[in-house]
Amino acid sequence: MxxxxxxxxxxxxxxxxxxxxxxxxxxxxxxxxxxxxxxxxxxxxxxxxxxxxxxxxxxxxxxxxxxDPKNCMAPLPRAYQFADASAYVAYVELLSRARKLEMPAAFWSEPLMHQAASDDFIGACDDILLDNEAWGIDFESEIAVITGDVKMGSKPAQAAEQIRLLMLVNDVSLRELIPAEMEKGFGFFQSKPTTSFSPVAITPDELGEAWNAGKVHLPLRTSLNGKLVGQPNAGVDMTFNFPQLIAHLVKTRNARAGTIVASGAVFNKEGNKGHSSIYATRALEIIASDVATTPFMQFGDTIKIDMLDKNGKSLFGAIEQKLEQRD
Incomplete structure (x- = not known):
C-alpha cells in the first residue's frame, strides 16, 4: 500500500x-x-x-x-516523535578518522541515536529555506520507518511487527554549526533544521524481496544539481537494522503510533557507489590531503533523492528540492 x-x-x-x-x-x-x-x-x-x-x-x-508530488506535505506533516540514528557505523568511523578522533568501540555494539525535531516537517518538493550559506549546508539521504505502538522493553522481533510504513529522508545538516553544539555535550539542535520526506510512504510488502532482515536492499540515489553523487545500497553495511533501532529506542520508554525512526546517512564502505552526503566526500578529501575541496550546498542548488525498484520505477516518489535563502 x-x-x-x-x-x-x-x-x-x-x-x-x-x-x-x-x-x-x-x-x-x-x-x-x-x-x-x-x-x-x-x-x-x-x-x-x-x-x-x-x-x-x-x-x-x-x-x-x-x-502530483508537488501537492504533497510530508506523509506525516508533524509527528509525536522523530529519532534519528547513525546505523551505518562505517560512516561514523570515516568521519572520526577525518577529525583525527578514535571512535569508541561501543559504537559497533549499541546504536547511536538522537531526538530530532518533529513538529515542522516539509514536503518532498518544498524549498529548503535557510539564512546563511556559511552554516555549511549539507544533505543526508536516509531511510525511515513509521511505527505503531511499541511497548517499552520490546525486543527486535517484537519491534519488527510494529513497522507500519517506510519513507525516504533528506536530513538537512548544518555542518559548520555542529562542532560548537557537540562541544556543549547536549547534541544537535540549531544544526539540524527542518527535515523533509518522500511524497509517499509505503508498507514494507511493497518492497518485495528487497525488504529483508529489517533492511531495504536497494540503492538510494542522490543527485545534486542533476549530477548523480551517490547510489549506495541501503541494505549493505547497515550495522543495526530497523527492528534493532526501534528496540534501542524503547529500552526505557514506550514509542507511540506515528513514531519515526531514521537510519542516518546511507553509506557503503566500498566507495565506488558514491555517498549520501557532501560531508562523506569531504572527509575522504581530508584523510587524503588534509584539505576538503568539495563545497557545501549553495543557494540555488537542487537536490534529488530517490529509490527505484528492480524495474527502474520510483517506489516512494522523489524528494526534489531547491535550496533558497529565506526572505
Missing part, C-alpha cells in the same frame, strides 16, 4: 491512497482524516485503505485523480 498527505492549508492535510505506479490517487478521509488517525487505528482502518488501494490499482476507485 502507498499513502500520502495532500496539502489543504491545514496542519495535518488529507490522507490519500496512491497507486502503485504513482500516477493516480484518491482521497481517503472517509476512512481516516489524516495519516496520524490511520496510524492510531491501524488494525481497523488499514484494511479499508488497502481495499481502496486495490480498487485504485485496478482503475475502479471513484473520484481518483492524477497524483
Amino acid at each position: 502507498k499513502l500520502a498527505t495532500l496539502k489543504d492549508g491545514s496542519r495535518d492535510g488529507q490522507l490519500m491512497v496512491v497507486s502503485r505506479d504513482l500516477k493516480t490517487a484518491v482521497i481517503a478521509t472517509n476512512i481516516a482524516p489524516s495519516m496520524q488517525d490511520l496510524l492510531d487505528s491501524w488494525a481497523f482502518m488499514a484494511p479499508q485503505c488497502d481495499d481502496l488501494y486495490v480498487q485504485l490499482n485496478q482503475g475502479r476507485a471513484a473520484n481518483s485523480f492524477d497524483f
Whole structure:
C-alpha cells in the first residue's frame, strides 16, 4: 500500500491512497482524516485503505485523480516523535578518522541515536529555506520507518511487527554549526533544521524481496544539481537494522503510533557507489590531503533523492528540492 498527505492549508492535510505506479490517487478521509488517525487505528482502518488501494490499482476507485508530488506535505506533516540514528557505523568511523578522533568501540555494539525535531516537517518538493550559506549546508539521504505502538522493553522481533510504513529522508545538516553544539555535550539542535520526506510512504510488502532482515536492499540515489553523487545500497553495511533501532529506542520508554525512526546517512564502505552526503566526500578529501575541496550546498542548488525498484520505477516518489535563502 502507498499513502500520502495532500496539502489543504491545514496542519495535518488529507490522507490519500496512491497507486502503485504513482500516477493516480484518491482521497481517503472517509476512512481516516489524516495519516496520524490511520496510524492510531491501524488494525481497523488499514484494511479499508488497502481495499481502496486495490480498487485504485485496478482503475475502479471513484473520484481518483492524477497524483502530483508537488501537492504533497510530508506523509506525516508533524509527528509525536522523530529519532534519528547513525546505523551505518562505517560512516561514523570515516568521519572520526577525518577529525583525527578514535571512535569508541561501543559504537559497533549499541546504536547511536538522537531526538530530532518533529513538529515542522516539509514536503518532498518544498524549498529548503535557510539564512546563511556559511552554516555549511549539507544533505543526508536516509531511510525511515513509521511505527505503531511499541511497548517499552520490546525486543527486535517484537519491534519488527510494529513497522507500519517506510519513507525516504533528506536530513538537512548544518555542518559548520555542529562542532560548537557537540562541544556543549547536549547534541544537535540549531544544526539540524527542518527535515523533509518522500511524497509517499509505503508498507514494507511493497518492497518485495528487497525488504529483508529489517533492511531495504536497494540503492538510494542522490543527485545534486542533476549530477548523480551517490547510489549506495541501503541494505549493505547497515550495522543495526530497523527492528534493532526501534528496540534501542524503547529500552526505557514506550514509542507511540506515528513514531519515526531514521537510519542516518546511507553509506557503503566500498566507495565506488558514491555517498549520501557532501560531508562523506569531504572527509575522504581530508584523510587524503588534509584539505576538503568539495563545497557545501549553495543557494540555488537542487537536490534529488530517490529509490527505484528492480524495474527502474520510483517506489516512494522523489524528494526534489531547491535550496533558497529565506526572505
